[in-house]
Amino acid sequence: VMRTWVLLSAVLWCLTGVRCxxxxxxxxxxxxYGKTGQPGKIYVKLHQxxxxxxxxxxxxxxxxxxxxxxxxxxxxxKTLTGNNRINITKTGQLMVKDFLEPLSGLYxxxxxxxxxxxxxxxxxxxxxxxxxxVFAYREPDYSYQMAVRFTTKSCIGRYNDVFFRVLKKILDxxxxxxxxxxxEPSYKCHxxxxxxxxxxxxxxxxxxxxxFAPGWKGACNGSVDCEDITNRNILQARDRIEEFFWSQxxxxxxxxxxxxxxxxxxxxxxxxxxxDSCRPGFGKDESLHSNCASCCVVCSPATFSPDVDVTxxxxxxxxxxxxKSCPTSNKNQPHED
Numbered sequence: 001v002m003r004t005w006v007l008l009s010a011v012l013w014c015l016t017g018v019r020c021x022x023x024x025x026x027x028x029x030x031x032x033y034g035k036t037g038q039p040g041k042i043y044v045k046l047h048q049x050x051x052x053x054x055x056x057x058x059x060x061x062x063x064x065x066x067x068x069x070x071x072x073x074x075x076x077x078k079t080l081t082g083n084n085r086i087n088i089t090k091t092g093q094l095m096v097k098d099f100l101e102p103l104s105g106l107y108x109x110x111x112x113x114x115x116x117x118x119x120x121x122x123x124x125x126x127x128x129x130x131x132x133x134v135f136a137y138r139e140p141d142y143s144y145q146m147a148v149r150f151t152t153k154s155c156i157g158r159y160n161d162v163f164f165r166v167l168k169k170i171l172d173x174x175x176x177x178x179x180x181x182x183x184e185p186s187y188k189c190h191x192x193x194x195x196x197x198x199x200x201x202x203x204x205x206x207x208x209x210x211x212f213a214p215g216w217k218g219a220c221n222g223s224v225d226c227e228d229i230t231n232r233n234i235l236q237a238r239d240r241i242e243e244f245f246w247s248q249x250x251x252x253x254x255x256x257x258x259x260x261x262x263x264x265x266x267x268x269x270x271x272x273x274x275x276d277s278c279r280p281g282f283g284k285d286e287s288l289h290s291n292c293a294s295c296c297v298v299c300s301p302a303t304f305s306p307d308v309d310v311t312x313x314x315x316x317x318x319x320x321x322x323x324k325s326c327p328t329s330n331k332n333q334p335h336e337d
Contacts, residue, residue, distance in 0.1 A: 030051045030052060031051065031052045031054055031093075032051050032052065032053055032054065032132070033054045033056060033057055033058045033061065034053070034054060034055060034056055034057050034109060034111075034128075034130025034131075034132070035057060035130065035131075036057065036128065036129070036130065039106065039131030039132055039133045040132065040133065041133045041135065041289070041291060041292075042132055042133065042134045042135070043134075043135050043136075043137045043289070043291070043292045043295060043297065044096070044099040044134060044135070044136055044137070045099070045136075045137060045138065045139075045225075046099060046100065046101070046136050046137065046138045046224075046225070047098055047099065047100070047224045047225060048098075048099060049095060049096065049097050049098070049099065050094075050095055050096040050097075050099050050134065051095070052093050052094070052095050053093065053094040053095070053107060053109070053132050053134075054092070054093050055070045055072070055092035055093070055094070055109035055110075055111050055130055056092065056111055056128075056130070057128075057130070060111075060128075065113045066113055066114045066115065066116055067113060067114045068091075068092065068111060068112070068113040069111075069112045069113070070088075070091075070092030070109060070110070070111055070112075071109065071110045071112075072088060072092075072094055072107065072108070072109050073107070073108040073109075073110075074086075074105070074107060075102075075103065075104065075105025075106055075107065075134075075321075076105075080094070080107075084097070085097050085098060085103075092109060092111065094107065094109070096134075099134075099136055100136065101136050101281060101298045101321050101322030102320065102321060102322065103134070103136065104134055104135050104136045104298050104300075104321040104322070105133070105134065105321060106131060106132070106133055106134075107131070107132040107133075107134055108129060108130070108131050108132075109129070109130045109132075110127060110128070110129050110130075111127070111128045111129075111130070112125060112126070112127050113125075113126055114126070135289070135292075135297050135298055135321075136297075136298040136321070136322070137282070137292055137295040137296060137297045137298065138225075138227060138278075138279060138282055138295070138296050139225075139227045139228065139231060139295070139296065140227070140276035140277060140278055140284070140294070140295070140296050140310070141211065141227050141230060141231065141276070141277045141278070141279070141308070142211065142230075142231045142234045142235070142274055142275070142276060143208055143209060143210050143211065143234065143274075143275045143277065144208065144209040144234065144237075144238050144272055144273065144274055144275065145206070145207075145208050145272075145273045145274075145275055146206070146207055146208070146209060146241065146270065146271065146272050146273075147204070147205065147206045147269075147270070147271040148205050148245060148265070148266075148269050148270050148271070149202050149203065149204055149205065149265075149266040149269035150163070150167075150202065150203045150205065150263050150264065150265055150266060151200055151201065151202055151203075151263060151264055151266060152189060152201045152202065152203050152263050153201065153263070154201055155189035155190075155191070155201050159263075160187070160189060160203060163203070163263055164185070164187050164203070164205065167205070168182050168185050168207070170244070171207070171209075171241060171244070174237070174240045174241060174244060175209070175233075175236070175237035175240055175241070176213075178211075178219075178233040178234075178236055178237050179211065179212070179213045179215065179216040179218070179219045179230070179233060180209060180210065180211050180213055180233055180234055180237040181209075181210060181213035182207045182208070182209060182210070183207070183208050183209075183210045184206075184207060184208045185205070185206070185207040186205075186206050186207070187203050187204060187205040187206070188203070188204050189201060189202070189203055189204075190202055190204055202266060203263075208275070209234065209237055209238060209241065210234075211230040211231070211233055211234040211237070212230070216230065219233060227279075238272065242270065242272065245265060245270045248264070248265035249265060249267045249268075276294075276296075276310060277308040277309070277310060278296035278305065278308065278309065278310050279296065279308065280305055280306055280307060280308070280324040281298065281299055281304070281305055281322035281323060281324045282296035282297060282298055282299060282305060282312075282322070283296060283297065283299055283303075283305045283309070283310055283311050283312035284296060284297070284310045284311065285297065285311075285312065288300075296310070298321045298322045299312035299318075299321065299322055299323055300312070300321060301318055301319050301320060301321060301323075302314065302315065302316055302318055303315060303318060303323070304318050304323035304324060304325060304326050305323075305324065306324055306325055306326075313326070315327075
């Protein structure tokens with residue numbers, strides 16, 4: 001009898017299209033449960049879909065819920081309904097497609113359900129609220145500050161200038177197909193006393209490798225996340241430049257006992273430091289966004305970022321996310337007589 005009952009039960013489950021393991025959905029990655037109290041911070045990459053926000057805490061999701069209803073309120077404090085960008089399921093799960101800066105902010109869901117006493121069938125309505133703080137972010141734009149040293153015969157004369165220009169041209173040619181180029185190049189000549197080698201002259205050369213050479217947008221191929229492409233290109237450019245200077249060190253070692261040119265690479269002198277910048281409307285804030293410290297997170301209300309700096313500046317008149325400018329209050333405008 002028991003076997004017959006189990007078989008019948010299985011058939012009924014299949015006929016009604018109900019999946020037996022209720023926890024399958026909740027164990028899938030990309031789902032975020034609600035928490036009571038302090039809202040958790042969620043970071044969504046610009047132009048990507050948000051994770052699925054579940055209007056329920058994890059503990060409650062393991063229980064049966066009677067007559068649940070879900071009410072989602074968006075960052076504009078208006079009730080959210082399904083559209084081509086907002087997807088809300090019948091079970092109260094929310095996903096935002098193609099996430100943009102203005103979609104950042106507080107998402108609140110109120111779950112209402114009933115508890116029923118088995119003995120008396122007495123019903124009681126329970127309400128729970130869950131808050132989600134959602135922020136748009138994008139990857140920082142990489143550039144590299146590099147420093148290198150070359151020996152020279154003298155700090156006087158035009159040969160140092162000629163060498164400096166030739167070196168810059170070589171480096172630009174190395175990465176021309178990557179839409180990267182050298183910016184802010186500079187050098188100084190110093191006299192350096194080296195133990196057992198006496199006094200020699202060296203060029204201290206510094207430059208920045210930048211991914212925005214003229215025509216760089218052509219490498220984006222219409223991609224909205226162009227920093228992914230420019231960052232990949234700048235990483236390749238860095239590798240090529242490092243390989244170039246390593247080859248100079250190789251030449252130095254294999255000609256150590258031979259006559260070396262007056263100008264040659266100083267071994268181990270190459271220094272490489274990555275510099276990050278954020279697009280306007282975004283910035284870094286490790287104290288506010290510790291879980292996304294390396295990200296360029298959208299500037300919150302009361303802040304803005306007009307340039308490629310990595311900091312959102314204060315502006316009390318800004319009421320939106322992702323502000324690129326600070327509106328001037330009319331009270332501060334000069335009056336005409």
